[in-house]
Amino acid sequence: MKKLINLTVILLIFSLFAGCTAPASPEPSAPDEAPQAVVEPTPEPEPEPEPEPAGEYKVTDVSFTGDGSAQGNDRVFYEIFVGSFSDSDGDGTGDLRGIINRMDYLNDGDPQSGLSLGIEGIWLTPIYKSPSYHKYDVSDYYEIDPAFGSEADLSELIDLCHERDVKLILDLPINHTGSSNAWYTYFKAAQKSGEADNEYYDFYSYYRKGEKAPAGRTFSAVAGTDVFVESNFSGSMPELNFDNEQVREAVYDVAKHYLDIGVDGFRFDAAKYVYFGDNAASADFWDEYIARLRELKPDGYFIAEVWDTDGITDYYYPSMNCFNFTISQSSGLIAETAKKGNVNTFTHYIDSYLNSIRAKREGSQAALFITNHDMDRAAGFLTSSANQIQMAANLYILSPGSPFIYYGEELDMRGSRGGASTDANRRLAILWGDGDTVKDPIGTTYDSSKKQDKTAAEQLVSSTSLYNYYKRLIMLRKANPEISSGEYTALDFEGTKLGGFIAEKDGGAVCVLHNTTGSDITVDLSGVTDMQFKTVAGVIGLGGAELNGTELTLSSQTSVILR
Numbered sequence: 392m393k394k395l396i397n398l399t400v401i402l403l404i405f406s407l408f409a410g411c412t413a414p415a416s417p418e419p420s421a422p423d424e425a426p427q428a429v430v431e432p433t434p435e436p437e438p439e440p441e442p443e444p445a446g447e448y449k450v451t452d453v454s455f456t457g458d459g460s461a462q463g464n465d466r467v468f469y470e471i472f473v474g475s476f477s478d479s480d481g482d483g484t485g486d487l488r489g490i491i492n493r494m495d496y497l498n499d500g501d502p503q504s505g506l507s508l509g510i511e512g513i514w515l516t517p518i519y520k521s522p523s524y525h526k527y528d529v530s531d532y533y534e535i536d537p538a539f540g541s542e543a544d545l546s547e548l549i550d551l552c553h554e555r556d557v558k559l560i561l562d563l564p565i566n567h568t569g570s571s572n573a574w575y576t577y578f579k580a581a582q583k584s585g586e587a588d589n590e591y592y593d594f595y596s597y598y599r600k601g602e603k604a605p606a607g608r609t610f611s612a613v614a615g616t617d618v619f620v621e622s623n624f625s626g627s628m629p630e631l632n633f634d635n636e637q638v639r640e641a642v643y644d645v646a647k648h649y650l651d652i653g654v655d656g657f658r659f660d661a662a663k664y665v666y667f668g669d670n671a672a673s674a675d676f677w678d679e680y681i682a683r684l685r686e687l688k689p690d691g692y693f694i695a696e697v698w699d700t701d702g703i704t705d706y707y708y709p710s711m712n713c714f715n716f717t718i719s720q721s722s723g724l725i726a727e728t729a730k731k732g733n734v735n736t737f738t739h740y741i742d743s744y745l746n747s748i749r750a751k752r753e754g755s756q757a758a759l760f761i762t763n764h765d766m767d768r769a770a771g772f773l774t775s776s777a778n779q780i781q782m783a784a785n786l787y788i789l790s791p792g793s794p795f796i797y798y799g800e801e802l803d804m805r806g807s808r809g810g811a812s813t814d815a816n817r818r819l820a821i822l823w824g825d826g827d828t829v830k831d832p833i834g835t836t837y838d839s840s841k842k843q844d845k846t847a848a849e850q851l852v853s854s855t856s857l858y859n860y861y862k863r864l865i866m867l868r869k870a871n872p873e874i875s876s877g878e879y880t881a882l883d884f885e886g887t888k889l890g891g892f893i894a895e896k897d898g899g900a901v902c903v904l905h906n907t908t909g910s911d912i913t914v915d916l917s918g919v920t921d922m923q924f925k926t927v928a929g930v931i932g933l934g935g936a937e938l939n940g941t942e943l944t945l946s947s948q949t950s951v952i953l954r
Contacts, residue, residue, distance in 0.1 A: 453863070453929065455870045456899070456954075459502025461556055464692045465756060465875040466511030467788065467865055468560075468795045469497060472764050473516055473539055474524055475820045475832060476798055483830035485820070487518065487540035491548050496847070500555040502869050508801060508858070509865040512558040512692070512793065514658050516764060518545070521569055524815070524832045527562075527660060528569030528628050532645040542652070549653040560692055561649055564660035565642040567628040574641070575629055582616045596621035596632045608667050623667060633665050633676055646684055656692035657684075662707060663697045674706040681710040692793070694758055698765075701744065708751040712793070714758045715744070721772040725761055729773060729783035734890030734905045735883070741790060742881035742892065757792035761800065764818050767807035768797070775803045775857055778933055778948045782907045785931060785950040788864050789903050791879055791894065801861035802850055804843050811836040824848030860931070867929040871952050873901045882919040887912055889945060893920060901928065902953040906945040917941040924953035 477489030490497075490513075499507040517526035520534040535542050552559045568575055577591035586592060598604055600617040610619035611626040621630040631638045646657060659677075666672035681693050693711040697704045704713040718724035718740065728737040741757065748755040761769040761783055773780035780803065788794050799806075799821050806819045816837040820829040824846025831839060850856035868874050877894030882902075884890050889912040891904035902924050906912050911934070916924065923941070930936045934946020938953065945951055 453503075453505075453866045453870045455503055456872065456928075459866075459869040461511040461558075461869075462872050462876045464512075464558070464690070464793060465791065466558065466793055467509070467868065468512035468514055468558075468793055469508070469510040469798060470514045470763055470795055471516065471798050472818045473518055473526075475818050475829060477821070477823065477827055478829035481828050482538070483828055484538045485829045486538065487535070487544040487548055489827075489829065490515075491544070491551060494551055494555070498555045498557050502866070505862070505866065508862050509869065510557065510796065512560065512655075513552065514560050514562065514795065516562045517564060517660075518561065522571055523569075524834070525818070527564045528567075528571075528625070529564060530569050530571040531573065533648060546652060553653070558655035558692060560656040560658055560694070561654050562660060563646060563649075563657040565631065565645070566661040566664045567622070567624060567630045570627045570629055574631075578620075578629075579613055579616070582613060582618050590637055593632055593635050594638055596630045605667070621667070623664060624661070630664070630667075639676070639680070643680065643683060646680075647687060650684065650687050650691070655690075656688070656694070659693070659695045659711075662695035662713075663699065663703065670703055670706040674710070677707060677710045694793075701747070705747070705751065708748045708755055710752070712748075712756050712758050714760060714763075714795070719760055720762060720766055723761075725759070725783050725787050726769075726773055726779075728786055728905075729779045729907055731888070731908050733888040734786075734907055735881075735888070736890075737786060738881040738890050738892045742879055745791065745879050757790065758795060759787040759790055759792065760795040760797065761787065762817075763795070763797050765814060767817060768805050769800055770803045770805040771807045780857070781860055781932065782905070782948055782950075784861060784864055785905055786907075788861075788868055789874055789905075789950060789952070791875055791877065796861070799843075801858050802843060802845075802847055803857045806837055806842055809837065822846045864931055867931060867952060871901045871928055871954070872896065873899050874903060874952075877901070884914060884919055887914060889914055893922065900924075900954070903950065904943070904945060904953070905950045906932075906947060909947050911944060911946050913942060913944040915942050926954040928952045928954045 471490060474485045476485040477493045478485050479488035479492055480486065495507055497508055497510050502509060517529065518535055518539050519526060519529045520531040520536045521528050522530065526536060535545060549559055574591060574594055578594045581589035581592040597618045597620045598610065604610060608621055609623045611622040613620050622628055623630065633639060662677060663670055663673050665676050677695065684691060684693065695707050695711055695713045697707050697713045698716050701717050707713050724737055724740060728734055745757060769780055769783065773783050775781065802821065804821065806817045808816050813834045813836065815832040815834040818832050819835065819837060819842050820831045822843045825848045845856065847858065850858040853859065873894040873896040877896035880893045882891050882893065888908050889904060889906045891902060893900055893902050900922060927936050927938055929952040930949060932946065932949030934949045936949065936951040937944040
């Protein structure tokens with residue numbers, strides 16, 4: 392029997408931020424804000440939002456096969472650059488309480504409500520005391536930077552996340568510290584005084600004048616000594632000596648402290664630089680370190696930044712997950728496929744990649760993403776008006792494992808280095824449009840008027856906004872749990888760029904297909920699988936999906952989920 396999906400646009404009009412605590416600034420609400428339940432008698436009524444054009448994005452109703460809860464660590468994560476996200480106290484800097492205030496934007500606790508983005512995990516960039524805006528040069532690992540709040544704020548955020556089944560991981564840069572860290576102060580003092588028996592004497596990696604400098608590394612002179620300390624990232628970021636067991640214990644104690652508070656894991660910055668140029672030695676450290684952390688938290692989520700090819704991340708997967716840099720950024724396979732590329736190339740890569748990492752460690756997960764805080768933003772090379780960023784999102788979010796959304800990606804936010812040599816341009820403040828006082832980071836040169844076409848407030852009440860597209864996409868993923876953690880099999884389509892995969896779990900199976908091209912495509916599924924799919928469980932994109940027996944017609948720039 393022929394099954395035709397009627398793809399009318401679902402109007403998603405709801406109260407702005409749905410009960411979210413208002414920012415500290417008393418500025419008036421955006422004029423397009425949805426009416427509130429209680430209306431004060433004195434102000435004049437707000438104007439109705441202008442009608443939105445229909446037909447730009449199309450999605451089906453979402454029918455949940457379960458309760459929509461996350462599957463272990465196979466969940467959608469959201470990276471927050473803390474200082475640029477939301478400001479709660481009016482000082483212009485984003486903070487932990489700002490994130491608490493925005494939790495209803497991120498996750499309102501009900502997977503089926505449709506009133507929040509629906510993220511299932513949060514990665515916070517470093518929150519420890521530091522003199523910089525980015526906080527990767529840590530002065531004190533045990534103190535939350537006062538600009539971001541307090542440990543009590545962190546505990547409150549953790550509790551709120553856990554109430555809503557959201558996992559919280561912290562960025563932990565332990566390859567290096569800041570030069571203002573007390574450990575480094577003690578190291579310099581011990582070197583100046585020649586106290587070789589001082590516990591901090593060999594705390595950092597260094598060589599002495601007259602010795603041959605290790606090849607390929609960068610070193611900085613330590614004033615008042617004949618020592619040059621390793622500092623590959625910056626002269627203000629000296630690198631720890633991991634041959635020193637006391638260093639290993641010190642960084643273990645830091646992680647234990649935050650696991651004891653209740654965080655769910657860590658993203659480890661610059662993981663391959665623990666032993667510069669020696670991946671085998673670096674991986675050995677992480678094997679030991681993560682094994683100890685798993686004793687504290689067996690279900691912890693631990694992920695490494697190893698900015699390199701798959702052949703290099705292979706060293707680290709036996710201990711923890713790694714971000715997939717191979718297919719990210721403007722030149723990566725996600726962007727290439729989204730721009731009318733061949734989906735079969737993408738799905739077969741994912742199939743091979745999953746087989747490879749799962750062979751290295753049971754429970755390994757893919758961590759796909761388009762960009763992060765060290766890259767030019769996706770909206771600069773994936774155009775939403777051409778439906779490129781929408782298809783890119785379909786490709787990586789409707790894939791297994793733990794996809795990561797960079798904050799503002801869902802708002803079509805732009806930001807790039809351009810001609811400037813500052814990453815601040817990639818870490819701009821969100822334009823909330825509701826009085827939030829968060830400002831762009833120090834050193835920004837990017838034209839702020841170009842970073843967002845519409846504020847978050849405007850996108851929340853627009854049925855055709857990218858925000859609502861992402862929200863619906865995440866709901867579709869949750870409604871079909873086989874996608875996130877099922878057994879993945881890429882399908883072999885020939886002579887067409889349409890492609891997809893089958894995911895099987897606990898007796899259930901879904902087929903996910905993508906058409907990134909500019910034309911409708913018809914395929915006979917019996918030519919690629921013996922499974923019989925009878926139900927269209929979801930469609931998202933520019934058009935529709937028509938299933939007639941084993942024959943499927945999928946509109947251009949559209950994805951479909953079959954059951």
